[in-house]
Amino acid sequence: MTGISQISLKSLPAAGEIQQGESLASQGITGAETHKLPEAKGISVSSLAFSWAKKYYSTVAARENQAPRQIPHSPESSNFEGNRAKIVDKLTDTLKVATEIAWSRVEAVLGEQIERHAIDPSLINQEEIAADTRTLYRKAIDAYGDREPVFRLSVLVGKDIVEVRRKYSETDPLVLGFVTLEFQYTSKILLGCLSESERSEFAPYLKVVDDYLHIPYGEINEGAANQPPNSKALLAVQHLLQHTTQIASAVYDRASSQHQGYRSSSGYLSDPQVKISGIRDVEIFQSYLCWCVLAESIGPIQQELFPICVMLYPKLHVSWELVQDMLLILFWEISDRLPAADVMVFLPYLRTLTEMFSSNVFEN
Incomplete structure (x- = not known):
């Protein structure tokens, strides 16, 4: 090179x-x-x-031990147009199953890393991580539904995201890796249930949440x-x-x-x-x-x-x-x-x- x-x-x-x-x-x-x-x-x-x-x-x-397992495929996108209220309903209906599917992917990718990095398994609480993911993304969905400008999202939920991030990073910074990957996969599934035009409208709201979580x-x-x-x-x-x-x-x-x-x-x-x-x-x-x-x-x-x-x-x-x-x-x-x-x-x-x-x- x-x-x-x-x-x-x-x-x-x-x-x-x-x-x-x-x-x-x-x-x-x-x-x-x-x-x-x-x-x-x-x-x-x-x-x-x-x-x-x-x-x-x-x-x-x-x-390092076993080879990584297969990552499940994401569900097919349901591409249909709709107004803002319909988009909110679609996202809300998808959110719970999205966090569950996302966690199965997290486990497939990082499950063996618990032993490899000597992480205390009790620190990785699937239900708590999924609940925090739903809570923060639901706030983003609500802000979109209420027609809040994207730049307002950092004011509305920025503090909440910072607190969630700190909760996991202070416990064990590596747990934060599981959390960010859960958000990443959930975000992909949420965007996958939207049409291209709907995705372009809502994606900036997810990006604000993701940025605050990662940075x-x-x-x-x-x-x-x-x-x-x-x-x-x-x-x-x-x-x-x-x-x-x-x-x-x-x-x-x-x-x-x-x-x-x-x-x-x-x-x-x-x-x-x-x-x-x-x-x-x-x-x-x-x-x-x-x-x-x-x-x-x-x-x-x-x-x-x-x-x-x-x-x-x-x-x-x-x-x-x-x-x-x-x-x-x-x-x-x-x-x-x-x-x-x-x-x-x-x-x-x-x-x-x-x-x-x-x-x-x-x-x-």
Whole structure:
């Protein structure tokens, strides 16, 4: 493979290399040496995070056992037009069975991961997860039925979603992986019962719920509240959050061009729904970088993002090479859009994140 995949981990410069305010593109990043992280809560040097990531992955890989089971097919879509009230009725009638079908898929994909990742089975409560899924999606359906604008949904249910997310992540971050997959499969089934025109109307409401569930908005807001006004960390995060979607779109497009013909369990990278979820994944990585910067710790990635990715990505046939290329492209995109002072704030965490997902971690 040519292009971005040929750039090695050492291509990422240390923060000191951009102190003169030059853009990363103008000075180039080829051949820079690996440098240590500054002292921060929860970690001292980037090599420590790399060693931890390698050990974590090796431990998980050692528990690998049976081959994955077959994933059931989704029910056929009932394509018929209807007004808003009929759409609401259709979604409401489908919701309960959708969460049940979705959970059977979650079990098929992740059932063996309970032992492999040493998760306490008592923490994975199917009925509770399904009930939370129905509650939040029902609120989205009601908002749609009441003709609430999409942007209002974050105000109406954002706090509820944050609380549900935190409930599971604080118990065991890996349980959050089961929850997000339950929401993902339920969402697909709900959209599958709608016609194409109906789907385009309702899909944005589901996306708001999914985004709030996947992205640690609550933790980012708390971290921002704990920062002094106009701190370098706060300003850098504010600037990045203004560009996350544009950055994610650019990263996805460039990574897709590097992996033409690549197919995950969800479909080809060119498929519209795969692109939506892929762009969201890049936004998720950026949000964890923001959380780390505000917390002055690599802990959010170590404790939550990395373990969830290790559990989910192989089962969804997302290759580590694709993730590695995405992170390298992400570095370029962030450096192109943010001032050098902001890039310096993110660089230690971005370097460490890249090291944790490097090929050396997953070589076995």
